[in-house]
Amino acid sequence: MTDISVILPDGSKKTLPHGATAADLALSISAGLAKAVVAARVKLGAKTEVRDLQAPLVDGAQVWLLKLDDKDAQDIMRHSAEHVLATAVCRLFPGAQVTMGPRDHGKEFYYDFDIGRPFTPEDLERIEAEMQKLITEDKPFIRREVPKPQAREEFKQLGQKYKDQILDWIPDDNVTIYQNHDFTDLCRGPHLPSTGRIKAVKLTGVAGAYWRGDQSREMLQRISGQAFTSKDEMTKHFAQLEEAKKRDHRKLGKELELFFFDPLAPASPFFLPRGALVYNKLVEYVRKLYVKYGYDEVVTPQIFDTKLFKTSGHYDNYEENMYFGYGGLSLRKLNGLIRQVAEDNKDNKDLFAKDVFGDSAEEDVEWREFGVKPMNCPGHCILYAHSLHSHRDLPMRIADFGRLHRFEKGGVTHGLARVRTFSQDDAHIFCTPDQVQAEIVSFVNLLDEVYRAFEFNDVRIRLATRPEKRAGSDADWDRAEKALEEALMGVKREFTFSPGEGAFYGPKLEFHVKDALERSWQLGTIQVDYVLPGPDRFALTFINREGAKDQVVMLHRAILGSLERFLGVYLEHIGGKFPAWLAPEQARILPITDEAMSYANELRARLLARGLRVDLDARQEKLGFKVREAQLMQVPFALVIGNKEVADKGVTVRQRGGKDLGFMAEDALTAFIVKECTMPG
RNA sequence: GCCGACAUAGCUCAGCCGGUAGAGCAACUGAUUCGUAAUCAGUAGGUCCGCGGUUCGAGUCCGCGUGUCGGCUCCA
Numbered sequence: 001m002t003d004i005s006v007i008l009p010d011g012s013k014k015t016l017p018h019g020a021t022a023a024d025l026a027l028s029i030s031a032g033l034a035k036a037v038v039a040a041r042v043k044l045g046a047k048t049e050v051r052d053l054q055a056p057l058v059d060g061a062q063v064w065l066l067k068l069d070d071k072d073a074q075d076i077m078r079h080s081a082e083h084v085l086a087t088a089v090c091r092l093f094p095g096a097q098v099t100m101g102p103r104d105h106g107k108e109f110y111y112d113f114d115i116g117r118p119f120t121p122e123d124l125e126r127i128e129a130e131m132q133k134l135i136t137e138d139k140p141f142i143r144r145e146v147p148k149p150q151a152r153e154e155f156k157q158l159g160q161k162y163k164d165q166i167l168d169w170i171p172d173d174n175v176t177i178y179q180n181h182d183f184t185d186l187c188r189g190p191h192l193p194s195t196g197r198i199k200a201v202k203l204t205g206v207a208g209a210y211w212r213g214d215q216s217r218e219m220l221q222r223i224s225g226q227a228f229t230s231k232d233e234m235t236k237h238f239a240q241l242e243e244a245k246k247r248d249h250r251k252l253g254k255e256l257e258l259f260f261f262d263p264l265a266p267a268s269p270f271f272l273p274r275g276a277l278v279y280n281k282l283v284e285y286v287r288k289l290y291v292k293y294g295y296d297e298v299v300t301p302q303i304f305d306t307k308l309f310k311t312s313g314h315y316d317n318y319e320e321n322m323y324f325g326y327g328g329l330s331l332r333k334l335n336g337l338i339r340q341v342a343e344d345n346k347d348n349k350d351l352f353a354k355d356v357f358g359d360s361a362e363e364d365v366e367w368r369e370f371g372v373k374p375m376n377c378p379g380h381c382i383l384y385a386h387s388l389h390s391h392r393d394l395p396m397r398i399a400d401f402g403r404l405h406r407f408e409k410g411g412v413t414h415g416l417a418r419v420r421t422f423s424q425d426d427a428h429i430f431c432t433p434d435q436v437q438a439e440i441v442s443f444v445n446l447l448d449e450v451y452r453a454f455e456f457n458d459v460r461i462r463l464a465t466r467p468e469k470r471a472g473s474d475a476d477w478d479r480a481e482k483a484l485e486e487a488l489m490g491v492k493r494e495f496t497f498s499p500g501e502g503a504f505y506g507p508k509l510e511f512h513v514k515d516a517l518e519r520s521w522q523l524g525t526i527q528v529d530y531v532l533p534g535p536d537r538f539a540l541t542f543i544n545r546e547g548a549k550d551q552v553v554m555l556h557r558a559i560l561g562s563l564e565r566f567l568g569v570y571l572e573h574i575g576g577k578f579p580a581w582l583a584p585e586q587a588r589i590l591p592i593t594d595e596a597m598s599y600a601n602e603l604r605a606r607l608l609a610r611g612l613r614v615d616l617d618a619r620q621e622k623l624g625f626k627v628r629e630a631q632l633m634q635v636p637f638a639l640v641i642g643n644k645e646v647a648d649k650g651v652t653v654r655q656r657g658g659k660d661l662g663f664m665a666e667d668a669l670t671a672f673i674v675k676e677c678t679m680p681g
Numbered sequence: 682g683c684c685g686a687c688a689u690a691g692c693u694c695a696g697c698c699g700g701u702a703g704a705g706c707a708a709c710u711g712a713u714u715c716g717u718a719a720u721c722a723g724u725a726g727g728u729c730c731g732c733g734g735u736u737c738g739a740g741u742c743c744g745c746g747u748g749u750c751g752g753c754u755c756c757a
Binding site for chain 2 (some may be wrong): 119120121171204222254255262320375414418522590593620625642643654658660
């Protein structure tokens, strides 16, 4: 047998006996390294992959030995933790069916099981304790490569029925199997050398999850958890999580008296005066942009004859998410009518062979069915069709803060982020096909400006392309997708593709931002639509240069998206500390004694006259108490007035967070605060 | 919509094996005139989410409903 030689990261070569593994390599360098290394990244030719330490090395390969500080190594650790989890579950629940964990690991690992019943929190504790035991036992992960039929037979012997299905999707003739303790699993690997390399694990939750993510299949039980390279890291992580929970917008909304929910209007926020103030300031900000970017605002109806939604396609495609009603017809009355019909027709056996209220009902004014709008677009199509449009008038950009209602299914709502009633900074741009590109570029610039103003630095852009089920010609789609892509390239923004995730009428750009708990939410969007204005829907046209009618193109777009969702995500982003221009209360005057009260009142009146939102804390409390409350409400400026300030006609300014800005005479103060509270843009 | 958990004073939460409900903060009243994150004392406050069941007796156990939370699915 000839020796092999591998290249180390520093470029040096190392010669090893044939068949040597990465573990051998590590050992040949130092015993300490061998102890710390958990996996190897191997590059051979153009191909780089992460492998087990026990995998034999190949001559000429470049090798990096990975310790747990490496991101790939941590991924492997999480993956191994999944196997330990499954081992524990199989031990504690004989007969448990194991399925699989995630394809790509985030910070968490999870594994889906079927034990014929849900796991209880007590089960979870027992499983975690068992995992701890398995880790302490420090047993190796052993890799085997076997032909597929043999693997099938093995899992059959083990009574694992899901593995059979998983084997069906694997195209290769050979598959790999990993074993640790008495647990065997089909797995592509790689794994840590042994279970003891996992330094700390914590199970974080149990929840239902569908087999293969398909609602029509079995409901499995998903156990999720996290693995750490040290106990310290784990402690730190959960401390951070606690911090993040403090920034939960639902909690902040309550504490800062911004909004609340009531069971009589499920998932529909009530905005209190402070919340409404912020909400309206956001609208005001967007309105200012509309002037700059050439939008006209319109106000359109809330409720439409459902004929509109039949034309737009919502009646067929969005019915489940809509609210419907009839003028003056309550459920109580309807029940009475049904009883009446049944009474009148008690001898008519064929009654229910047709609709109870007959075909004519739909045409009868008394029976007109209405739908509450879930989107503004159908209404805007009516508005566009209301008058004739010349190519000279395009693009026509119409904005609408109309309130939308969507009947979201129970279990999907989430604070302000997913509600049943909301309004968007929504607009539709009607333009000629030639104008699409420029409109998209302009919009992306607009978004850039806005997200920068709100200091969202981590906005992820996704380009959702044509879905399988779609309307419109391929040529239209080519053009629309290209327009979106080129616009992004033009403004040099990074983005990822979401293949097949576009709307049925057109591709879209989605702008996503993460909340405090790392959940991603879509805010802005722009969509290119050739369908709604098309001949089968609203047939919207403009008069071209030749005097003939051409079909117009419709762009759907929103900047902040739903104002409710934006406010929720933004609240978490800033931890409740609104910039002064948005703060519901910009300054609070804190008189120390009653003697300071009359000057405090005068000052407040003068600041209010300058359009500032200033309150006066006239309660008979100590200064420390008032400062504390102003701070808890995140008021940007506390203006302290004692006898000294009364005499000198000014205030001592305390900035939110505790910074002392010292004494300011009234004129200087007014100039300072007015400047601090100026809306951007 | 699916799986699980939870629902007690305005808020945050305790309430054991089923025996007639409690704290802190807030509110109210009074005293205190105070210099940068909580002054003191007193008073009042409850459909224990709703409906039904088991029981001599239910905040507590069971069923159904509603809402919320964590996931899944969905999100034109």
